[in-house]
Amino acid sequence: MIAPAHLAVPAQDMTDGAAQGISRTLAEEVAVALSYNGSTQAVMMASPADLEDFACGFSLSEQIITGLGEIESITVSAHPDGIEAQIWLAEPAQARLAARRRMMAGPVGCGLCGIDSLEQAVRALPVLPAGSLRLTPTQICAAMRGLRAAQALHDLTRATHAAGFFTPDAGLMAAREDVGRHNALDKLTGALARAGVDTATGALVLTSRVSVDMVQKAVLAGAPVLIAASAPTAHAVRLAQGAGLTLVAGVRGDGFQVFTHPERIIMKGAGHVG
The missing domain is CATH 3.10.20.10 (Ubiquitin-like (UB roll))
Incomplete structure (x- = not known):
């Protein structure tokens, strides 16, 4: 039998020096x-x-x-x-x-x-085509909110990452969770491939920081936009720039930073950023 993704474990909750026995739901690995x-x-x-x-x-x-x-x-x-x-x-x-x-x-x-x-x-990556995908700031923030709402395992355990796929037409189409951020993205990539989803039509959304390997995985998955809750590394930014990937990070509330290829982001009163 395959192990469950979460497990109830006894613990002692300490508040103001007083201990109380509790049951805590933890993510399994x-x-x-x-x-x-x-x-x-x-x-x-x-x-x-x-x-x-x-x-x-x-x-x-x-x-x-x-x-x-x-x-x-x-x-x-x-x-x-x-x-x-x-x-x-x-x-x-x-x-x-x-x-x-x-x-x-x-x-x-x-x-x-x-x-x-x-x-x-530092393996060489293909360069993503320009494509037709364009996202508004409202859609970018909605993508992150949608991913947060899809984190059932995180809600139980507060210990997992998630990766999702967002399109302007369908919203958040799919999400996968894992204790490892790389694993969550691999699971999502596999799910999209098995469903025959064209990843060029949307953006990958992550709850994690963006390191070099996350950019590599995103580019090889064929998604033109990567949206993340946390910051990228400088090397990840250079890699995304060279591969034609739009990298959006630090999404909080209604704000975020665009690090590479802002031409895919539609701004109010303008054709694009930049």
């Missing part, structure tokens, strides 16, 4: 092994939910596959020490994976654990 054709490629600490989405999204964002058609099957099974997602690849993905030198094993806080060269950390 388990070791999830991602195995391809019988060989483990990565072991990540993750929330035990939406693991088929996770397997698909991780495979896409790590460029193990170029499309879901290269996955023949996915089996998720529980083990004494965690969970295994066994992915079976078709050719040429099988041969492509065999040529890789990457083996990852890391905690949820690191999206680049286990790489074995500087080139892998």
